[in-house]
Amino acid sequence: MFEHNLQAYRTTGIVHHYCQLLQLQPAERTILELLRHEWSSMKMLDIGVGGGRTTLHFSRSVREYVGIDYAKEMIAACQKRFLPSSQSRVFEVVDARDMRQFANHSFDFILFSFNGIDSLSHEDRLQVLQEISRIGKPGGYFFFSSHNLQGLEREFNWQNQISFNPLKTYVNLVMFTLLRGFNRSVSMQQIKQSDHQIIQDESHNFRLKQYYIRPQAQLHQLEADFSNVQIYSWKSGLEITTQTELSANTDMWLYYLCRFKETALDQ
Ligand SMILES: C[S@@+](CC[C@H](N)C(=O)[O-])C[C@H]1O[C@@H](n2cnc3c(N)ncnc32)[C@H](O)[C@@H]1O
Structure with missing residues (x-):
């Protein structure tokens, strides 16, 4: 699954597709607004940055911005699209399963948008969540979306x-x-x-293998390392606040906002 999806993401047509995208999704707009008072002090990691759709909106608000992707063609496209500027902004080829170049607790806000985490197998996904919790600052945020099995x-x-x-x-x-x-x-x-x-699924003409998960199972996966999980409808950008609403939700994907827990070592 890893190689299959990586090869797809490296193709010229797919890189070009992500470079054309400009708009934030409704749930991303909600979070940009929700944390408006905190951005200027945040160091952000944008995992699976693709063609830089989210860079356009987040990198100008945060104190420091790092965009990573495992497809070197995506990173080359971002470097071309966002020429060096006075903003603190860097792009690097990194596989999210192994982010050893980033020290523990380095980031205040970590984003893995547009279901990027779903291109990984179950075991790889758990490893990525571990890595994210390691490099996130206690009290900071992890925001990502994932396909909804419902x-x-x-x-x-x-x-x-x-x-x-x-x-x-x-x-x-x-x-x-x-x-x-x-x-x-x-x-x-x-x-x-x-x-x-x-x-x-139909994305990129059925070329990708994607992970779909029930929201309850996703909450369970996050339980150990993250707290205060809030779920947002991809379509409306509104928070889903009741269990009944969540069980009935059939959005094709959902956004999850959670906080990094304090580990035993931090206390
Ligand atoms: C659906 S695209 C989204 C691109 C961009 N974030 C956006 O929202 O337009 C998912 C991106 O995640 C990247 N990706 C998938 N698995 C990754 C991994 N293990 N490490 C780093 N990047 C990964 C892919 O190369 C691709 O660029």
């Missing part, structure tokens, strides 16, 4: 593809057929019974 469960059912608009129904059914065709080994039963699944 949203996928909805997409896996053909009945949910029918709409009043015949053209929309037709397009939905074509996408449904492709989704099921690319994931023949995954049954609806398996999706219903699992906490997470690896799926080839």
Whole structure:
């Protein structure tokens, strides 16, 4: 899965796609506004920076900005897009599974946006979360998004593809057929019974293998090293505050904002 996705992210077409993106997603805008009084004192790490969509908005607000990506073509594109300036901003090729060049507790805010963490296997994902908790400052923030298995469960059912608009129904059914065709080994039963699944979804024409997780399982994964987890709808940017709302949510991905815990060593 690691090599498969890395090769896809290194291709010219995909690098170009991420360099064209400009807008923040609604939940990212919410967080930019929520922490508006803190940015000027923060050192930020932007993991999986891609073509620099988030650099545009965050790097001018923070005290220090570091953007990393495991695809050297993405980093070259960022270096070209953001020429050296008076702002403290650097880009480096780094694999998030091993961030040994960053000391413990170096960053106040760590971002892994647009489901970048989902290109990793379950074991790699846990390792990345460990690394992030190591380099985050206690009390600082980790903000990331991840695909929602509840949203996928909805997409896996053909009945949910029918709409009043015949053209929309037709397009939905074509996408449904492709989704099921690319994931023949995954049954609806398996999706219903699992906490997470690896799926080839429609992003970049079914080229990527992506990790989908139930929000409850994601909360469980974060429990040991992070606190105060808040969940935001990708689409509306609003916080999901009740258990009922969370269980019924079928956004294709969700944003999670959490704080770095104090470790035993810090106390
Ligand atoms: C979906 S793209 C998002 C790009 C950008 N953050 C944005 O929001 O437009 C995910 C990015 O994460 C990077 N990525 C995935 N796994 C990574 C890893 N283990 N270490 C560093 N970067 C990674 C990919 O190369 C890709 O650029």
